[in-house]
Amino acid sequence: MDAEWGTAMRLKGVQKLPYAMTLGAHTKDTLSYQYGAEIARQLKLLGAHINFGPVVDVNTNPDNPIIGNRSFGSDVNNVANKGIAYARGMQDQKILGCAKHFPGHGDTSSDSHKTLPTVAHGIERLNQVELAPFQKLIDAGVSSIMIAHLDVPALEQDPKYPSSLSYKIVTELLKEKMNFQGLIFTDALNMAGVTKAFPNGETDLKAFAAGNDVLLFSQAVDVAKAKIKVALEKGDIPMERLEESVKKILMAKYAVGLHQKESIKTDHLIESLNEGIDLLNREISEAAITGLDTKDLKAIVLAYQNSEAAQEKVPEVLFGASSARGQLPVTVDKEWQAGQSINYSALQILGFAKPEEVGMSSIKLQQIEGIMEDAIAKGVAPGMQVVVARQGKVVYEKYAGHPTYDSGEDIGADHIYDIASVTKVTATLPMVMKAVGEGKIKVDETLGTYLAEARGTNKANLLIKDILGHQAGLKSWIGFYKETESFGLAALEAMAASTPVISSDVGGITEVNIHGETGFVSSMGDTQSMAKQALILLKDERKLEQFKQQARKRAEIFDLHQVIPIYEKLYAETAS
Structure with a gap:
């Protein structure tokens, strides 16, 4: 089945997978494997055993009317790697992959459905670009290859013989030089790129003689069979040639399990075909989004299809909820080259997903x-x-x-709330839920069961579930900040700006603010003393200036470049 982007290519009601170029924008090949596996899943539901894909034509011609976004892009290695992953995704599920369109349809400016396109490059360029992905897929074990209808003078000098009918291209190049031993398909024999050279039936004979195993869309089956039979009987085509194709076809059928009968279930078939496609589409679309630098603008964000998934994912990149992780799959001009990208890192804001x-x-x-x-x-x-x-x-x-x-106002998506006790919801509750799931805590037990400090107090018999439900009778609020201060960060920031500090003597702030040098320190709650100290600095400009200088010097002691080596030394001494 020709299902390059899934069975939606041939069936109504099935959601379409992204085109190959979207996969080409990925920096990793894992999604290409999943893509191939998904196509295999769909084909198995239909009872099909081969997909005429992946397309491994290198898209180097922007005027190409037939390949375009069916290709993974213009970079040879990227095309090959994505094609290998795609094929493996299918073949691991016992669906045959088929690399096409040999010997390379990427740099043509016409459509072989309508005419015979010419690939005018020399053999060196063909080896480096057009043929290279096919060789890599052959080495990776692709099951089959489809031969295109192309005029390639560097490989076949007789203009009457397009690549699909050329013994030099199919047998001498593909089978012998490139050592391909899998199934070989012609592209459809009803395409204008091949029908003009020879009459119906004769085309089939030439294709078989060239080395093809399976002839697609024959326009004169009976005539073709008769001509091939005569050629075999006369010895124009050796019988071993027929035996070779028959054995390859039978081996392929055996490899996909056709020797075992399996019934196809048609109930709810469309629903089954669509299962999971939306999630894969969204993942592929998000991973492909590419950030690019421009001369006139700071940057642009590029997606590759106007799909619903892309429309949802691109705004998330623009607003910082998701990162742009893709790469440009094709070379556009001197400024924008294949593989180019800039990384847009996501900000700490929420995105959206299913x-x-x-x-x-x-x-x-x-x-x-x-x-x-x-x-x-x-x-x-x-x-x-x-x-x-x-x-x-x-x-x-x-x-x-x-x-x-008593309000008549409806709550909406943009309603504003006064949020309190967030730590309980975001930290305590998830940890307790995890502990319950692991069997470490039971919510019907008491606090004293798990917390030794609670035993012997009036908190010992409080149930865990009552504490979580805010119905254990605990005091609703305690102003700990009035009596504690872990470290005087706000004071340190002020001192770094050459500002003297007047503070209480609570907690770690006394380590930062030195009384009489960088500012003043008073006892907790002694507001009168703090007021007097403020007046001293307002009246004594000389002391104020001294305190400013000392505050700045004191703050420099806590600079990260000063503190980190001390911690490193401490950790090293502790570890030894």
């Missing part, structure tokens, strides 16, 4: 809406908004109800 993209279930998340509606109906809250995010992506968002019980 739940399955981050390992979650859409079906399970849909249950949240019912829980919200039930809670609002029972008066637990006047309204609420639920946002579920994982791996930096928002995968679910729902809002309902009103801001207050």
Whole structure:
């Protein structure tokens, strides 16, 4: 089946996979393998056993009317690597891959469906560009190759013989010189690139004599069979030539399991074919997005298809929720070369994804809406908004109800909330949930069961689930900041700007601010003393200037270049 970008190429109702050029923009080949595996999955559902892909033509001609985005790009190695991964993805699932269009259709300016295109390059260029990906796929074990209808004077001097009918190209070059032993297909024999040279039936004979194993779209099957039979009987074509093709075809059938009967299920076939395609499309589209420098603009962001997935993913790159990881698959001009890109790193903001993209279930998340509606109906809250995010992506968002019980305003996506106790939700609760899942904690047990410090206190018998549910009777708020200060970072920043500091003597700030040198230090809560100290500095300009200089010098002691070597020395001494 000709399904280069999936069975959607031939069937209605199936979602289309991205074109090869989008895969060519990837910096890694793993998605090309998944792409091939997905096509194999679809073909197996249909009972097909071969895909006429990948296209490994090197797209060096922007005026090419037939290859274009069917190619992985203009870089030989990138085309070969993507083609190998694509083919392996299929062949690992026992679907035959077929590299095409040999000996290379990338640099043509006409369509072989309508006429016979010419590839005018010399043998050195052909070896370096057009033939190179095919050789790499042959070495990697591609199952089959399709021969194009091309005029390649450097390989076949007789203009009546396009590449598909040329013994020099099919047998001497492909089979003997390049050592290809797999199946060889002609491109369709109803294409104008081959039909003009010889009459129907004669074309088939020439194609078989050239070394092809399978002749596609014969226009005169009975005539062709008769002509081939006569040629075999007369000895014009040796019988070994027929035996070779028959054995190769039978071996290919055996390799894909056609010797074992297998029934095809047609119930819900379209649904089965579409299963998982959307997620793969989104992943491929996101990984292909490319950032490029320009002379006139700071940069541009490039995607390769106007698909729904690309339309959703490109804005995320523009606004910093996702990074641009792709590379340019083709050379455009001297400024923009194949393989070029600039890396747009994502900012610390959330993007958007479907739940399955981050390992979650859409079906399970849909249950949240019912829980919200039930809670609002029972008066637990006047309204609420639920946002579920994982791996930096928002995968679910729902809002309902009103801001207050007596409000007529509906809660919307842009409603603003006063958020408190965030640490409990983002740190404590996930860790407790993980511990429960691992069997380390039971929420019906008491705090004293797990925390030795709680035993013998009035907190020992509090249930874990009551603490998590804010119904254990604990004091709602304690102003720890009034009595503690771990390190005087704000004071240090002020001192680095040559600003004296007036502070309390709480915590680590006394290590930063030295009384009488960089500022003043008072006892905690002694606001009168701090006020007097401020007046001293306002009245004594000389002391103020001294404190400014000393504050700056003191701050330099805590510079990272000073502190890091001390820590490194301490760690080294501890480790030894």
